Amino acid sequence: MSEQLRVPTMAEYMAEGKQPEVLFWVGCAGSFDDRAKKITKAFVRILNKSNVDFAVLGTEEGCTGDPAKRSGNEFLFQMQAASNIEVLNGYEITKIVTTCPHCFNTMKNEYPELGGKYEVMHHTQFLKSLLEDGRLTIEGGQFKGKRITFHDPCFLGRGNGVYEAPRELIRKLDAELVEMKSCKSRGLCCGAGGAQMFKDAEKGDKEINVERTEQAMEIKPEIIAAGCPFCNTMMTDGVKAKDQEANIQVMDIAELIANAEDL
Amino acid sequence: MNYIPNILFAIALIIGIGYFASNVKKLLRNIKLGQDVDVSDNTSQRWKNMINIALGQSKMVKRPVSGFLHVIVYVGFIIINIEVLEIIIDGLFGTHRIFLEVLPTSVYGFLIGSFEILAALVFIAVVIFWMRRNVIKIKRFWKAEMKGWPKSDGNIILYIEMVLMTLFLVMNATDTSFQAMNSGNIISQFIAPMFNGLPEATIIIIERAAWWVHILGILAFLNYLYFSKHLHILLAFPNTYYGKVRPKGQLDNLAAVSKEVKMMMDPDADPFAAQPEEDENDVPAKFGASDVQDLNWVQLLNAYTCTECGRCTSECPANITGKKLSPRKIMMDTRDRLEEVGKNMDANKGVFVDDGKQLLDDYITREELWACTSCNACVEACPVSIDPLSIIMDMRRYLVMEQSAAPLELNNMMTNIENNSAPWPYNQMDRLNWKNE
Numbered sequence: 001m002s003e004q005l006r007v008p009t010m011a012e013y014m015a016e017g018k019q020p021e022v023l024f025w026v027g028c029a030g031s032f033d034d035r036a037k038k039i040t041k042a043f044v045r046i047l048n049k050s051n052v053d054f055a056v057l058g059t060e061e062g063c064t065g066d067p068a069k070r071s072g073n074e075f076l077f078q079m080q081a082a083s084n085i086e087v088l089n090g091y092e093i094t095k096i097v098t099t100c101p102h103c104f105n106t107m108k109n110e111y112p113e114l115g116g117k118y119e120v121m122h123h124t125q126f127l128k129s130l131l132e133d134g135r136l137t138i139e140g141g142q143f144k145g146k147r148i149t150f151h152d153p154c155f156l157g158r159g160n161g162v163y164e165a166p167r168e169l170i171r172k173l174d175a176e177l178v179e180m181k182s183c184k185s186r187g188l189c190c191g192a193g194g195a196q197m198f199k200d201a202e203k204g205d206k207e208i209n210v211e212r213t214e215q216a217m218e219i220k221p222e223i224i225a226a227g228c229p230f231c232n233t234m235m236t237d238g239v240k241a242k243d244q245e246a247n248i249q250v251m252d253i254a255e256l257i258a259n260a261e262d263l
Numbered sequence: 264m265n266y267i268p269n270i271l272f273a274i275a276l277i278i279g280i281g282y283f284a285s286n287v288k289k290l291l292r293n294i295k296l297g298q299d300v301d302v303s304d305n306t307s308q309r310w311k312n313m314i315n316i317a318l319g320q321s322k323m324v325k326r327p328v329s330g331f332l333h334v335i336v337y338v339g340f341i342i343i344n345i346e347v348l349e350i351i352i353d354g355l356f357g358t359h360r361i362f363l364e365v366l367p368t369s370v371y372g373f374l375i376g377s378f379e380i381l382a383a384l385v386f387i388a389v390v391i392f393w394m395r396r397n398v399i400k401i402k403r404f405w406k407a408e409m410k411g412w413p414k415s416d417g418n419i420i421l422y423i424e425m426v427l428m429t430l431f432l433v434m435n436a437t438d439t440s441f442q443a444m445n446s447g448n449i450i451s452q453f454i455a456p457m458f459n460g461l462p463e464a465t466i467i468i469i470e471r472a473a474w475w476v477h478i479l480g481i482l483a484f485l486n487y488l489y490f491s492k493h494l495h496i497l498l499a500f501p502n503t504y505y506g507k508v509r510p511k512g513q514l515d516n517l518a519a520v521s522k523e524v525k526m527m528m529d530p531d532a533d534p535f536a537a538q539p540e541e542d543e544n545d546v547p548a549k550f551g552a553s554d555v556q557d558l559n560w561v562q563l564l565n566a567y568t569c570t571e572c573g574r575c576t577s578e579c580p581a582n583i584t585g586k587k588l589s590p591r592k593i594m595m596d597t598r599d600r601l602e603e604v605g606k607n608m609d610a611n612k613g614v615f616v617d618d619g620k621q622l623l624d625d626y627i628t629r630e631e632l633w634a635c636t637s638c639n640a641c642v643e644a645c646p647v648s649i650d651p652l653s654i655i656m657d658m659r660r661y662l663v664m665e666q667s668a669a670p671l672e673l674n675n676m677m678t679n680i681e682n683n684s685a686p687w688p689y690n691q692m693d694r695l696n697w698k699n700e
Binding site: 026193203211212 | 516670681691
């Protein structure tokens with residue numbers, strides 16, 4: 001199957017002497033993780049549909065260093081930051097959008113001091129701005145009246161105070177937005193942050209993603225909406241662990257919108 | 264002869280305040296053992312934080328029940344302390360209710376009446392607090408780190424407050440001239456009849472005893488602070504001022520690392536060049552923290568400010584799911600170790616002598632550190648702007664950069680990032696393959 005996605009790279013733009021309005025930072029999960037790649041493509045479909053003039057770094061992109069930094073490896077983090085900043089500054093990037101809240105947080109907050117100053121947006125913020133500018137319209141379509149709950153990614157919500165953009169997008173789908181008992185600033189982590197994604201959890205009596213899935217199940221959603229590839233994996237695993245695959249889907253906001261638009 | 268009470272009072276006051284001052288000096292010295300950190304930024308935001316969070320209790324009331332009760336005790340504590348001013352003047356100069364000399368009876372009555380109402384409300388609030396801890400047994404007060412002294416400490420504070428409030432009301436109830444005035448005895452008038460029928464001399468003795476025990480109790484309580492979680496009543500103010508003003512998600516970048524990375528990335532750098540002169544005096548940077556002296560002084564202030572309320576721990580995803588990590592314990596351990604270091608210095612003429620112990624392993628275990636998801640729930644939950652996450656991260660830094668002691672899976676992840684710029688073993692050249700899949 002070869003659906004035609006328009007995904008120009010910065011190198012191509014450079015060759016043509018052009019500058020895109022925004023750089024789409026895909027992130028490692030978005031590039032390599034099978035589940036997250038679907039989110040990446042959904043987001044690109046929306047960008048294509050809205051005629052957003054964007055580019056990706058492609059093979060010139062590298063891990064922002066977030067999992068290294070939060071593991072305590074400041075050296076590796078700063079090495080990654082330095083090489084990414086060199087590339088970004090070389091292309092004179094000013095605005096970045098990313099589907100990963102970890103990349104978002106790191107580039108928005110931790111890169112400026114190291115010489116990388118950009119306007120960084122999470123894709124839900126960017127989609128909201130497209131909506132406000134009239135470049136994107138959302139029809140409720142297949143999600144009309146569905147019970148959707150939003151799982152706040154820590155690095156988007158508590159980390160950077162972004163709670164409303166993703167919720168506004170869900171409301172635009174004419175869906176019934178329901179909140180878990182821990183939401184927004186008190187949202188429970190999915191269990192992946194701080195590099196936990198890459199290791200087994202310490203000994204305890206439950207996995208964090210199962211706890212979070214149970215919180216979601218209490219309000220009986222049809223869809224758990226996520227805004228982070230790692231949360232997505234954790235919640236998908238949680239739903240599986242609770243045998244709820246037939247009742248609950250886990251989808252990124254970008255996928256919800258792309259699906260609503262039949263993209 | 265008549266001056267004996269005044270002299271005794273002055274002595275009590277000097278001892279009470281003097282001992283407290285000497286402990287405050289110790290407290291400041293211990294906090295200053297921390298590394299320097301620049302907190303000169305965002306001054307107006309910092310003042311706002313202090314006014315909202317400490318003065319205005321904005322984060323306390325996020326949990327309405329305990330928040331509301333706490334506001335009562337907090338307001339009561341501050342306002343009733345106006346009365347302490349009168350007590351001190353009376354005690355020093357042998358006067359009796361000196362403010363009556365300067366204030367109209369109605370105003371004085373209004374003041375004391377307000378104090379009495381607050382005292383009664385504080386008493387009730389404190390009783391409810393006690394029940395929450397000991398009868399309802401709210402989970403966060405019964406976690407592993409709350410055994411022994413921390414548990415007693417919490418209750419002792421409540422008992423002291425109950426006793427002080429009772430003494431204040433009894434003191435007013437047995438003050439026959441104050442009762443005769445019948446202005447401001449809103450609560451004490453109902454206590455006064457309990458002493459009816461006692462000889463006048465006995466009532467005077469009870470009044471004097473209540474008065475003395477009340478003020479001595481306050482001085483004792485003041486000195487108890489340094490040894491207790493109750494220190495927060497003072498430190499909450501500086502702590503909210505110096506608390507984090509950047510987005511919660513932002514971790515600091517280690518400047519020492521930036522320097523080295525810059526060197527490494529600089530194609531013109533000469534690896535054999537002599538070190539610049541000034542570097543010789545620099546203490547070789549230690550990356551991260553293994554003991555309290557490696558933390559910065561705001562983190563140490565955080566530790567002394569912690570009230571051990573456990574809101575952080577009750578929101579921590581690791582703790583909720585049964586892991587050993589408890590952000591409150593991180594703060595309690597930091598304070599305990601800092602106290603130990605302080606006592607070590609006291610015993611060794613102000614110089615710290617290596618005691619073979621450190622914060623890492625002897626207090627905080629690696630298992631706790633590696634259980635953290637860096638989700639900031641603890642930071643968000645803290646009503647006085649404490650940042651347990653920053654300590655966890657600094658200790659991870661030590662483990663990884665000084666000891667190469669990361670869990671194996673994380674080492675694999677980091678090796679991947681080093682080799683192919685992704686946490687998984689995928690080729691960087693394949694980063695755009697998704698486009699055509």
